[in-house]
Amino acid sequence: MSLRPTLDFLLYDWLKVGQLGERSRFSDHSRETFDAVLDTCERIAREKYAPFNRLVDTEEPRFDGEKVILPQATHDAWEAYAGSGMLGAAQDYAIGGMQLPYTVEAAANTFFTVASASIGGGLLTVGNANLLLAHGTELQKKVFALNEFSGRWAGTMCLSEPQAGSSLSDVATRATPDGADFESDPFGPRYRLKGNKMWISAGEHELTENIVHLVLAKIPGPDGKLVPGTKGISLFVVPKKMADAEGRLTGERNDIALAGLNHKLGWRGTTNTLLNFGEGKYPVRGAPGAIGYLVGKPGEGLRCMFHMMNEARISIGLAATALGLAGYYASLDYAKNRPQGRPAGPSGKDASQPQVRIIEHADVKRMLLAQKSYCEGALALLLNCARLVDEQHTGTPEAAEEARLLLEVLMPVAKSWPSEFCLEANSLAIQIHGGYGYTRDFPVEQYWRDNRLNMIHEGTHGIQAADLLGRKVVMEGGKGLTLLAGRINATVERAFKRGDLAEYGNALAQALQKVGAGTRAAWSTNQPGDALANAVPYMQAFGHLVIAWTWLDVLQSVPPTGGTPADEGRRRAARYFFHYELPKIGAWLRVVETRDRTCADTPEEAF
Numbered sequence: 001m002s003l004r005p006t007l008d009f010l011l012y013d014w015l016k017v018g019q020l021g022e023r024s025r026f027s028d029h030s031r032e033t034f035d036a037v038l039d040t041c042e043r044i045a046r047e048k049y050a051p052f053n054r055l056v057d058t059e060e061p062r063f064d065g066e067k068v069i070l071p072q073a074t075h076d077a078w079e080a081y082a083g084s085g086m087l088g089a090a091q092d093y094a095i096g097g098m099q100l101p102y103t104v105e106a107a108a109n110t111f112f113t114v115a116s117a118s119i120g121g122g123l124l125t126v127g128n129a130n131l132l133l134a135h136g137t138e139l140q141k142k143v144f145a146l147n148e149f150s151g152r153w154a155g156t157m158c159l160s161e162p163q164a165g166s167s168l169s170d171v172a173t174r175a176t177p178d179g180a181d182f183e184s185d186p187f188g189p190r191y192r193l194k195g196n197k198m199w200i201s202a203g204e205h206e207l208t209e210n211i212v213h214l215v216l217a218k219i220p221g222p223d224g225k226l227v228p229g230t231k232g233i234s235l236f237v238v239p240k241k242m243a244d245a246e247g248r249l250t251g252e253r254n255d256i257a258l259a260g261l262n263h264k265l266g267w268r269g270t271t272n273t274l275l276n277f278g279e280g281k282y283p284v285r286g287a288p289g290a291i292g293y294l295v296g297k298p299g300e301g302l303r304c305m306f307h308m309m310n311e312a313r314i315s316i317g318l319a320a321t322a323l324g325l326a327g328y329y330a331s332l333d334y335a336k337n338r339p340q341g342r343p344a345g346p347s348g349k350d351a352s353q354p355q356v357r358i359i360e361h362a363d364v365k366r367m368l369l370a371q372k373s374y375c376e377g378a379l380a381l382l383l384n385c386a387r388l389v390d391e392q393h394t395g396t397p398e399a400a401e402e403a404r405l406l407l408e409v410l411m412p413v414a415k416s417w418p419s420e421f422c423l424e425a426n427s428l429a430i431q432i433h434g435g436y437g438y439t440r441d442f443p444v445e446q447y448w449r450d451n452r453l454n455m456i457h458e459g460t461h462g463i464q465a466a467d468l469l470g471r472k473v474v475m476e477g478g479k480g481l482t483l484l485a486g487r488i489n490a491t492v493e494r495a496f497k498r499g500d501l502a503e504y505g506n507a508l509a510q511a512l513q514k515v516g517a518g519t520r521a522a523w524s525t526n527q528p529g530d531a532l533a534n535a536v537p538y539m540q541a542f543g544h545l546v547i548a549w550t551w552l553d554v555l556q557s558v559p560p561t562g563g564t565p566a567d568e569g570r571r572r573a574a575r576y577f578f579h580y581e582l583p584k585i586g587a588w589l590r591v592v593e594t595r596d597r598t599c600a601d602t603p604e605e606a607f
């Protein structure tokens with residue numbers, strides 16, 4: 001089974017992406033050019049990624065004391081990806097981009113993750129470069145961002161530290177002014193950084209001639225002490241190798257040392273590192289400390305970094321979805337070809353009859369429908385979020401503001417819901433394979449391992465849940481939540497006009513009322529501790545509401561009856577979600593509405 005027909009339906013029949021060609025930014029484009037991009041990415045994924053997915057899982061990156069060694073297949077895949085122009089797909093023509101809609105870029109990148117998430121792509125490099133375009137100096141943009149978009153250099157983001165994890169307020173990396181002329185450096189104020197950063201994806205490799213690190217660090221105050229909390233955090237661009245104002249490498253290596261490779265459950269083909277900044281292994285320009293250049297203003301590092309993180313969260317949601325889809329396609333193929341068991345008749349099973357394929361068993365169909373409803377529902381949600389990004393950048397002022405508000409509310413769901421429920425889809429794919437699914441003879445165990453990371457990075461599931469309930473649904477007086485409710489109600493009203501969808505419209509309207517009541521009850525005491533004690537169940541209920549809304553909206557682009565087998569598949573997947581999944585929100589919201597303190601009040605000794 002192929003991803004392409006599903007993408008075509010969602011992009012053109014549902015989201016009407018072809019109409020974006022009517023906007024001035026995309027006026028050179030049409031469905032023909034969009035299809036050409038999709039064709040190219042599908043081909044590269046098929047030829048350079050998919051055949052090597054198992055290879056890069058078993059031949060992990062290794063450090064020989066001087067450099068990180070990766071399989072040749074990873075080098076070939078990167079060269080093909082960078083050569084396709086996808087790193088700068090959405091950028092201006094003036095800097096070598098294609099000015100594609102972000103929706104098309106996001107859809108095209110899905111092919112690579114379905115083929116091999118472990119090889120990796122340009123997620124961090126593109127995010128790094130986009131951040132510099134938004135907050136960097138003109139020379140930072142010219143030298144660092146443009147070389148990243150071209151694929152000549154790669155990029156990372158360095159946030160977490162071994163002692164701090166997700167608690168960015170506890171960042172201890174220091175940045176001190178480098179000499180009397182530090183403010184006159186052409187790249188911006190120049191600092192020396194000392195500290196350690198953990199979990200840095202693609203932090204060391206030989207795929208590109210340089211690596212551009214974006215590093216969070218604190219500038220000491222006049223008394224030499226670090227400002228506590230997040231207010232003192234600044235952002236720095238710290239290249240692995242030093243370059244001049246024309247982007248030529250000077251031959252100097254910056255004081256950044258690989259302290260070790262992290263050995264992961266999944267994504268084993270992607271380098272993940274612990275980096276030491278300023279330990280003195282590679283002293284540069286006669287002084288200790290890694291040279292870094294301030295990005296933006298001092299103390300505004302998190303504000304700048306969140307520009308990259310929010311963008312990354314759509315990509316993480318898409319990665320989780322793509323891995324879920326890969327497992328679904330594999331288990332569907334297996335179920336169609338694996339004979340086992342016999343149907344039960346009035347007198348029981350007749351052993352003299354031939355075995356049936358397992359797809360003929362109702363419980364296997366249940367597991368396949370669950371995967372399909374999770375993964376295709378998540379794909380639709382994420383492409384809709386990408387479409388909102390395009391609306392924010394190219395729509396009318398009113399439409400852009402509505403897109404901004406909707407994205408604020410949907411972003412935690414877009415990252416976390418797929419990472420939880422598409423992981424469950426991978427688990428079901430293993431179950432369909434039975435004992436074989438637990439072996440390395442089939443790919444579904446690797447898909448599960450690769451997907452397990454997505455609940456953790458770019459903001460853990462719990463952090464996203466706290467962000468949703470603690471900030472996003474109440475920010476600006478609840479404007480985003482009110483706007484989302486209005487969009488859901490509009491979908492419900494349209495559903496009532498089609499008899500085949502009225503049942504779903506009623507169910508969705510009731511679910512919306514329950515989530516609204518749960519939100520109000522959670523905050524009824526105005527105590528964050530009461531509300532956030534059950535933020536994750538709230539997230540699960542909210543996410544199910546959003547996916548049900550997405551499915552109902554998608555169904556309005558599907559004929560009531562007949563059509564293609566794919567149309568029937570969408571009708572069945574939506575029916576499964578409304579009958580089997582949406583009713584679960586009652587149990588999740590019950591603990592939210594009562595502000596249940598079972599978890600929050602359990603003493604440590606009870607464990």
